[in-house]
Amino acid sequence: MKGKSSPKKFIFITGGVASSLGKGLAAASIAGLLERRGLKVNMLKMDPYINVDPGTMSPTQHGEVFVTDDGAETDLDLGHYERFTSLTLSRTSNFTTGQVYLQVIENEREGKYLGKTVQVVPHITEEIKRRIHIAAEDAEVLLGEIGGTVGDIESQPFVESIRQLAHDVGPENVLFIHLVLVPYLGAAGELKTKPAQHSVKELRSMGLFPQIIICRSDREIESSLVDKISLFCNVQKENVFQSIDVDTIYQVPLSLHAQGLDQRIANLLGIWAAAPKIDDLEKVVFNFKNPLRKVKIGIVGKYTELVESYKSLDEALNHAANSCQLELEPVYIDAEELEKGNDEVLSNVQGILVPGGFGQRGTEGKIAAIKYARENKLPFFGICLGMQLAMIEYARNIVGLETATSEEFGSGGDLVVHFMEGQSQEGSKGGSMRLGAYDCELLDGSYAKKVYGASIISERHRHRLEVNNIYASKISEAGMVISGINKELDLVEVVELSEHPHFIACQYHPEFKSRPYSAHPLFKAFIEKADQYGK
Structure with missing residues (x-):
């Protein structure tokens, strides 16, 4: 980045249309590419569920519980974060609605709000922002992922919090990336962009205007559809990227890099950085495609x-x-x-x-x-x-x-x-x-x-x-x-x-x-x- 005095940068990733689209993999891939450019990154998963952590949740419903060095029971996406980067994450890299409300209620019981009425705004959103800033302390770039799908009632405080944070630190230091599904309808024989349009419309109604859209699909999205998404979602065409089904998840960062996503992110955030060294990931993909x-x-x-x-x-x-x-x-x-x-x-x-x-x-x-x-x-x-x-x-x-x-x-x-x-x-x-x-x-x-x-x-x-x-x-x-x-x-x-x-x-x-x-x-x-x- 432009020297030690450069402001801290924030990248927030949201998802729309459906859950399990791969926001965690997209976030991990972007972090891996930025880290390979020489940037000091950190990652954060914000989970809207009210459980304090996933430790008591059934693995058949929520997936595995990923454990950090410092003993936190966290979301499985932190496993992706560590596997795609050199990071060793901690309990500050994952928090839930349950943890946020628990802290705010404890603060209220201790009289820290001086008798004020405790509300979602500003008390819950301030606690969310406080935790975001803690996760960003030792990084040049923080990548934060909001779990769930835009439009879910439980995710609203998180969306509002990152909207406020962009206002606090300056919009030039924050980048919003929205991951959407572009489904193929067999009966029509074509890909449909309407779900993506509605998802971005929902996000914009909450005060977030994504600068980058990543389209998840099981097949190549033709240029005319990219034009359509760009026009109706008010995002420049060069900021619309594709995340197509691949043979191994370790192809995802290579695919995004080939489309120029990491360079586009650097440009939008005003970051000067070297080209990423991706030899290790290329070897992994080569071995995967050429097994003995x-x-x-x-x-x-x-x-x-x-x-x-x-x-x-x-x-x-x-x-x-x-x-x-x-x-x-x-x-x-x-x-x-x-x-x-x-x-x-x-x-x-x-x-x-x-x-x-x-x-x-x-x-x-x-x-x-x-x-x-x-x-x-x-x-x-x-x-x-x-x-x-x-x-x-x-x-x-x-x-x-x-x-x-x-x-x-x-x-x-x-x-x-x-x-x-x-x-x-x-x-x-x-x-x-x-x-x-x-x-x-x-x-x-x-x-x-x-x-x-x-x-x-x-x-x-x-x-x-x-x-x-x-x-x-x-x-x-x-x-x-x-x-x-x-x-x-x-x-x-x-x-x-x-x-x-x-x-x-x-x-x-x-x-x-x-x-x-x-x-x-x-x-x-x-x-x-x-x-x-x-x-």
Whole structure:
């Protein structure tokens, strides 16, 4: 930018017509391109729902909960933000209507408003703006995304807040980008721009005048339709861009860059910056389009009907496969089907992954899958609950503790897994687990240390149960190697089987730190061993 005295720039992204258009991917792509131009960016997701955070929401409804280093339970879009940039985000990068109202109500109870009537304007909007400015503190450019769809009643305070903010900091320092759907109607045999026009009309009625429109479509939008959108939405034609369905999400920033979006943004905001370095993303896309062969991975879980429940996990597997120039073929296996004895699917995969989760439903199916992987020397990778169940399976079938179980499933039997100190099933559910980054020390000579190439690692957690150290020594004596521990809390973090080609499990969630151009070592090692299986 034009020297240190340059004013801070703000880019706000809204969406219209329908939800799930890909605002998060568009925001992440733009941030990645601007960062690659040498700008210091930060990102913010503003969620209009009244939940304080997504930590208590069903993953089948909302998708996964993404955890930051500082222990915030956040929207899954923050995962996209980190994967498309070099950012390590924090709790200041995501806030909800619930958090805003909670803070304003607490302020009112403490008398901070000096007896005034507390209203949406100015009190709620001022709190929203305060949080936006906090997110922008250490950045030259802040990209803020408003969740939901323009016209939703719950998003109105956010739209009003960014309208006010543009007035506060000067309209020359703020850019509004609106993402719209341009659907194809099969009966008419053509793309329709009317939904986009109505969406922009709705936005303009609220005082926001978008300078850039990004059109989502499943096919190329012809020039005459771009002209129409430009005319009826009062946006220059060179400021109308297309976001067409692509084979991999990592093509999105390359597609937008090819259309000149990042340069147009720089021009509109008066930013001087170098051309972006996109070699790393180009290599990812090349490997995706030119795989040497497929690798078939079985993912055993409860939420098999929705990939969004395991979004970071799915991405981390793809990153690892891509780094080996392989095509990932995920096989989502319903754990409850395995409980019925329908385990034929396990013989058709090259590796088994048991991810994290909560509750007893499906756990016996997951244990059956772990037993199959252990006995058949099939590459296995367990995460969080997956590690706990691996310990339970080993305790039952090798150590001889037939009643081995987890305290999460009841208080009877040998509680190989129990609630951490200060944790229980009762009490507050939101933000009350062990959350965020913790150090782990890896055992000398272990497979885990070989994979990481380091003795001390830091990984993100989200759990309230742990391996019971009373049983850990018995399980270790029987042959399972405890290869990673948190010394500060004396917690088992990583276990492995040395006589197995690849049997490793961890208490933390490594998927949160994987990047497309830097695959996580645990996922990469798993994919490499799976690719070798049966050869």
